[in-house]
Amino acid sequence: MIIESQIKTSVAKAVKELYGAEITPESVQLQLTRKDMRGDYTVVVFPLLKASKKNPVETGGDLGSFIQNDCSDVAGFEVIKGFLNLQLSTSFWLGVLNANAHNEAIGIKESDENSPLVMIEYSSPNTNKPLHLGHIRNNLLGYSLSRIVSANGNRVVKTNIVNDRGIHICKSMLAWKKWGEGQTPESTGLKGDHLVGNYYVRFDQEFKKEQAALIESGLSKDEAEAKSPLMKEAREMLLSWEAHDPEVYALWEQMNKWVYSGFDVTYKKMGVDFDKIYYESDTYKVGRDMVLEGLDKKVFYRREDNSVWADLQNDGLDEKLLLRTDGTSVYMTQDVGTAKLRYDDYAIDKMVYVVGNEQNYHFKVLAILLDKLGLEWGKDLVHFSYGMVELPEGKMKSREGTVVDADDLMVDMIDTAREMSKGLGKLDGYSEEEAEKVYETIALGALKYFILKVDPRKNMTFDPKESIDFNGNTGPFIQYTYARIQSIYRKAEAKGIAIPKAANLNVEMSDKEVQLMSMISNFTAVVEEAGKVYSPAIIANYVYDLAKEFNQFYHESPIAVEEDEDKRAMRLLICKAVGQVIKNGMWMMGVDVPERM
């Protein structure tokens, strides 16, 4: 904001002229004035007392008078304790209003071919089971981040690494082969990912039975696991897969295909997408080659048993296995390979991994490995580490059936939205299809906002027994505010009133109106902050505050029905600006806004 640097400069000038001390404008502590106080900007005077050698109130008074003379936009001031509250002139705020009201791209910076390229990896599912609430948080965060990063003027590539190979998928395959009786999504009517997930659960059940029997016969738990015929069969299947056994490979392709068609439906419903998808089955061998190359370059070393390791003790970490004794890849190997492919495919300036905080150590190691292997952005990779979603009873466990399924949850939300909406009866006149679209918008708005408003780094709890709210600090509240604004336009239009180009600079503004403009003018800074610290929650909380503020304004002021033409014009423009900021802010969370609800 230009006005902020003007004030800071003016403060520095005042300190010099009044007290003869040198301070830099950047060191001036300037903040938005608290809502319950009069004023728009606040200068904290405590740090300036050393220069003034006066008490806080006197110093504030000196500075206030000086700034009021020095800055034409400052219309008045008030000193309370050690705080100098400056009031800007109404015409200043009206200028801000006129400059922003018709800006549809408010808060969004365009990118061009020279803008930094940021690649964002998110979702990254395993192909042995359907998506659950934990994945929802990942997907929503990843998608929202991509929008926020792009709104900050970067080029963005959304990417997904699908973990489509490994022992987990072999378990599902084996169980299907043994007990599936040829079931398909078509024959059962199940979504493919759910069908495959059922066999993953089935495997675990059978395995547990087997284990229990072995323990009964006197083996320890570890021995039982090692001796388990089922587990052995699964491991053999993995080896067959790596050897490209045609039968195993065909089954693998078949089951993955089912899973992908299931995922596609879930992703679509969730409203997320990708620009480039990588598959672990393509990348793990590249990773192996990279490691062997690193071995040649003495970056890594081989042990007597033939396994390959990285020694990271000089980096304050441990030694890390990269290739097993039998030469096969581990998880880390695969990530190195994926990074290499991405590096070849794109001129990446920054790589962001949206992955849960349980993998903090993994990414610390990955950054060092990539750096050692010479990938430029390696050591600067960003692990966007988010917290777990927990149930009131604790962690979700796929195999124990305590997960909240993504598809089920979205269906439940839509049902609730439909029920509530019908009860309120506000969509009369909409076709069945139009109304259904609104229910979905609201339901997903509720879900997405619920997830995104929480600081991503923190764990969050979700109680499936208590459905997600539609009142208060929620997505629908914000959507409702937007719909309300659209309704005002309809009302105005019906009265033959158009939204004006600009407001008259002489019109008076209420405190609430000024407050709204202050918030609007702060939007860009909020987007920048959210981009800097990678936090959709900052956008969410801001948009909520704005919507709340708007609703108060709405209640105390007539808008389309205001008689005074100048006031009406000014208020309609405020609506315009607020509506646009809500829309753009929600866009950054991947949330749509309805025209009516």
Added chain:
RNA sequence: GGUCCAGUAGCUCAGUUGGAUAGAGCAAUAGCCUUCUAAGCUAUGGGUCGUGGGUUCGAAUCCCGCCUGGAUCACCA
């Protein structure tokens, strides 16, 4: 045990680089629809900011100790 993260109202969460009387929502209670959408607005109650020190004009925020919870340290992914 080492490393990392978290602890704010009954519950779910905010709280900018240290700033004013720590804020919302939910839940509870009492009001507001002949006026632009009541998914809204207003009011009331609710706090030892885990705890003990320290730094200073000033600490929920920074530093140290402790308590509690979680994650991680695999030839799992």
